Amino acid sequence: ALQNLGSYASRPGAETERQALAKVMIKTLEEKEMPLTIKNLFVLQLERIGKAESVPGLAKLLKAEDIHLRDYARTALEKNPDASATDALLKELNSAADSSWKIGLINSLGERKAESAVSTIAKALNDSDAKVAASAVTALSYIGNEASIQTLTEVINKPSSPIYLKAGQGLVDIAQAKAAKKQTADAGKIFDAIYEITSKNVSNAPDATSIRIAAINGVINCSPEKGATLITKFINDENPKIRTAAVAGARLSSSDEPVKAL
Numbered sequence: 436a437l438q439n440l441g442s443y444a445s446r447p448g449a450e451t452e453r454q455a456l457a458k459v460m461i462k463t464l465e466e467k468e469m470p471l472t473i474k475n476l477f478v479l480q481l482e483r484i485g486k487a488e489s490v491p492g493l494a495k496l497l498k499a500e501d502i503h504l505r506d507y508a509r510t511a512l513e514k515n516p517d518a519s520a521t522d523a524l525l526k527e528l529n530s531a532a533d534s535s536w537k538i539g540l541i542n543s544l545g546e547r548k549a550e551s552a553v554s555t556i557a558k559a560l561n562d563s564d565a566k567v568a569a570s571a572v573t574a575l576s577y578i579g580n581e582a583s584i585q586t587l588t589e590v591i592n593k594p595s596s597p598i599y600l601k602a603g604q605g606l607v608d609i610a611q612a613k614a615a616k617k618q619t620a621d622a623g624k625i626f627d628a629i630y631e632i633t634s635k636n637v638s639n640a641p642d643a644t645s646i647r648i649a650a651i652n653g654v655i656n657c658s659p660e661k662g663a664t665l666i667t668k669f670i671n672d673e674n675p676k677i678r679t680a681a682v683a684g685a686r687l688s689s690s691d692e693p694v695k696a697l
Contacts, residue, residue, distance in 0.1 A: 437476060437477070437480055438480065440456060440480075441456065441480040441483055441484050442483075444456040444484060445483065445484040453484050453486075454486070454488055456484065457481060457484055457485050457486070457488050457489050458488050460477050460480060460481055460489075461481070461488070461489055461491075461492035461493075463477065464477050464478070464492060464496070465492060465495070471501055471503070471504060474504055475503060475504060475507050478493070478496065478504065478507040478508055478511050479507060479511075481493065481511050482507070482510060482511035482514055482515075485511060485515055486515065486516055486517050487515075487517035487519055489511070489515065490512065490515060490517055490519045490520050490523055491523075493508045493511050493512050493515070493520075493523070494508075494512070494523035494526075494527070496508035497509060497512075497523070497524075497527045505536075506539060509524070509527075509539055509540065509543055510543070512524050512543065513543035513546055513547060520547070521544065521547055521549045521551060521552065522551075524540055524543050524544055524547075524549075524552075525544065525549070525551065525552050525555060527540055528540040528541065528544065528552075528555060528556075529555060534562075534564040534566065534567050537559065537562070537564075537567050537570075538566060538567055538570040541556055541559060541567070541570045541571055541574045542570055542573070542574060544556060544574055545570075545573060545574025545575070545576075545577040545578060546577065548577060548578050548579070549578065550578060550580050550582070552574075552578075553575065553578060553580065553582040553583055553586065554582070556571050556574050556575060556578075557571070557575070557586045559571035560572065560586070560590060560598065560602075565597060565598070568597070568598050568601075569598060569601050572587065572590075572598055572601045572602050572604075572605045573601075573605065575587055575605060576604075576605035576606070576608045576609050579609040579612060579613075583609065584606065584609060584625060587602045587605050587606050587609075588606065588628060588632070590602035591603050591606065591629070591632050591633065591636075592632055592636075594636040599643070600643060600646065603629060603633060603643055603646035604645075604646060606625055606628075606629050607626075607629065607646060607649045607650065607653070609625060610622045610625035610626050610629070610653055610657075611649075611653070613625070614653065614656070614657055619656075619657040619658070620657070620658070622653060622657045623653065623654060623657035623658030623661060624658075625653075626649075626650045626651075626652075626653030626654045626657060626658075627650070627654050627658065627661060629646065629647075629649075629650040629653075630647060630650035630651060630654060630665075633646055633647050633650065634647060634672075644674060644676050644677065647674075647677055647680075648676065648677065648680040651669055651677065651680050651681055651684050652680065652683075652684045652687075655681075655684040655685060655687075655688050655693050656684070656687070656688055656689065659688055659689070659690030659692045659693055660690075660692055662684070662685075662688065662692070662693045663690075663692035663693045663695065663696040664696070666681060666685060666693055666696040666697050667696070669681030669684075670682065670697070681697075682697065685697045
């Protein structure tokens with residue numbers, strides 16, 4: 436019945452009813468005693484229908500003693516369309532101590548593509564828990580703005596970093612997403628930077644061959660003229676996998692220039 440109420444109130448053209456129901460549900464959560472199972476069901480409905488009016492109440496639930504209720508509230512805020520939900524998640528991340536809770540909050544901010552959270556997420560790259568640091572890389576790759584690119588580039592400039600390969604893959608993911616959106620010039624610049632940095636550090640870094648291969652393919656496909664000028668460098672690399680990738684990339688390019696250079 437509760438689910439049906441939510442579905443009906445959130446129908447097109449019923450914004451006043453949706454808002455009224457959401458406010459009543461938040462008030463009920465705050466004032467009434469009920470089993471945790473029922474609280475969770477309320478929050479699930481707020482995940483479906485809630486907007487700005489739900490954010491303050493859901494933010495309070497991020498401090499709930501029950502870990503499941505906290506997580507339901509986090510997910511509801513993650514999917515809430517109002518910008519204030521980002522602020523609530525960011526505030527909670529700034530005070531979070533538990534690693535698994537940090538990871539959940541970072542993931543939510545990444546899913547929201549919260550550009551305002553980049554500086555805070557960047558701090559988590561140095562977290563003592565490797566899983567927290569890895570989740571920060573993933574979130575930055577989802578956000579994918581200039582600040583995220585710069586932050587991940589700083590990581591791959593430090594080959595001793597435990598998240599070196601993860602950050603490299605994060606940059607590849609950002610570049611591939613830009614290429615899919617036909618932002619080939621921007622994608623080509625990122626691929627070129629990845630190749631240059633990972634090639635410079637190849638003797639000191641863990642095996643980054645897969646990252647370098649992705650960068651080669653990206654440069655050749657997104658910036659064929661630049662790729663053509665780099666073919667000689669690619670096919671003289673000491674790593675046979677890199678040489679093979681250069682030839683394969685040239686053959687698959689939409690331009691004739693890399694093949695002519697080859």
